[in-house]
Structure formats: structure tokens, C-alpha cells
Amino acid sequence: MKVYDCITYCGEDLLLKVRFETLYNKVDKFVIVEANKYFNGEKKEKLFDISKFDKYKKKIDFYYLEDLPKYNGNNLDYEYFIKNQIKLGLKDLEPEDIILISDADEIPNLKNEKYKKFDSTVFLQNMYYYKFNIHLYEGLKWNNKVAATKSCKFKFFESVQKVRQFRVRNIPWWRFDKKIKRYIENDGGWHFSYLMNAHEISSKLKRFDHEINHLIKDKNYKKQNLIDIKKIEKRILNLTDPYERKGIKLKKVEIDNSYPKYIRDNISLLKDYII
DSSP states (O other), X not given: OOEEEEEEOSXXXXXXXHHHHHHTTXXXXXXXXXXXBOTTSXXXXXXXXXXXXXXXXXXXXXXXXXXXXOOOSOXXXXXXXXXXXXXXXXXXXXXXXXXXXXXXXXXXXXXXGGGGGSSXXXXXXXXXXXXXXXXXXXXXXXXXXXXXXXXXXXXXXOOHHHHHTOOSSOOOTXXXXXGSOEEEESSOEEEEEOOSOHHHHHHHHHHXXXXXXXXXXXXXXXXXXXXXXXXXXXXXXXXXXXXXXXXXXXXXXXXXXXXXXXXXXXXXXXXXXXX
């Protein structure tokens, strides 16, 4: 049984370093996919540079997508297409091999290998915004964690989006994954979101319009509030939710043994991302 850790990449070098250091001895292959366009169809330059990660390249399979279909005006469709190209790195797998599907800022905790005994696993992860130690501690389901990384044995793999849609709650009878033996890993890792400055956050939100639509339920809410740089700076300073959702609370926490070892051992190096 081999383990494949799969992500799409868009310049998240810092988190990629944390990922490699945390998972290198736990997985057999890192499958990384980058496209020459953002999810909104906007062109982008190639950002991944394997020379930055020479230490880990033995386990890295990188795929750069240049021949993309024409953008149809739907960010979500384009995101699905790009993420589904992870399949390029899933050739010649054995039925029992495990595929981990994450966003680049979702790092699964694989210390507990119980997930290997199941057909699929949902990794519930602690949520952090802006800095490594600004923790979302109130306002979410599942003990204020997010169902982020998902895994699936290759024999059940159909597409990346099918895996990403694995659910924590009960599954309707018609869902294909109803009969899959599932596991919920409560100590499932870390979701480090928006580890960037206000300008970078604003740029990202402009390109992720579909994400805003999904998270903001108030139809009268003005999206301009979310991308305004001054307001983003204020939210970072006041430790408030990047989407200004009601009931979501953030707080500063200490870097303790619950964090990946690489972060614990490199606090000085990572000082710009810790308060």
C-alpha cells in the first residue's frame, strides 16, 4: 500500500515547505498540479520552482497545465477541471493505494495510521487565519474544526471532486460512497488559510468570487467589504473572520506540541507568520 498526497499549487511555497517536512516520511509520493490560469480564467505565470525543494524532489511529481479549455465564465467549473487534473499523477496505482486530496493550505496529520484501514477518511482539521497561531476557536461544527483533507483508496477513486465531497454526516442512499467503509480522523491536521498580507488576501478574494458566494449567505452583503484592503488590515489587527461571518471567533494561541514539528522547531525563521 502506497500513499499519494495530492494538491493543486498556486505559489504557496511556505506551506509547501511545512507540508514536505511534515509528511515526507509518511507518504510515498507528492502529486502537485499547477495551471497557467487562475480559477477565474486570468492568466498567470509558472510559480513552482523545484530547485527550492531539492531536498524533497525524489518524491515529487509535478504537472504544469498549459493547454486548458476556454474559460466559460464559471469559476467553480474551472476550479473543478484544474483540480481534477491531479489524475495525471495517479497512474499505475494498486487498488489498495491511498489518495489524499487537499488544498495547498490543508496539511493532514498522518501520525495516526488508522486511516489506512478504511476505504475513505475525512480529516477534521484545526482552522487558522492570517498567522500560524491565530486559531478559529468558535463558530464551526465538529468541535470547531473543518472537514478539509479527504482520502480514498484507489479502487474507489472516480474524480478529485467526488473525493472532496465525502461527508462527515449521514449520506443519502443514492450517493456512490454510501457503501464505502469510512473513518473520521478528529486529530486530522491543520488548515492554515490566508497566511499573507492584506494586498495578497484582497487579490486572492477577487479571484475566488465563487468561494465568497458559498460562504456569505446574506444576499445583501457587499462583497466590496471583503476585498477592501483597509478593512482586511483591520480584520487582521482585530483578529476577526476574513468573511465577517457571524459567530466566528478567532484568538491568538501558543505554538505548542499540537503543531507540526517543523513549525515548533523554526519559530524564529517563521516569525513573520507568528504573533
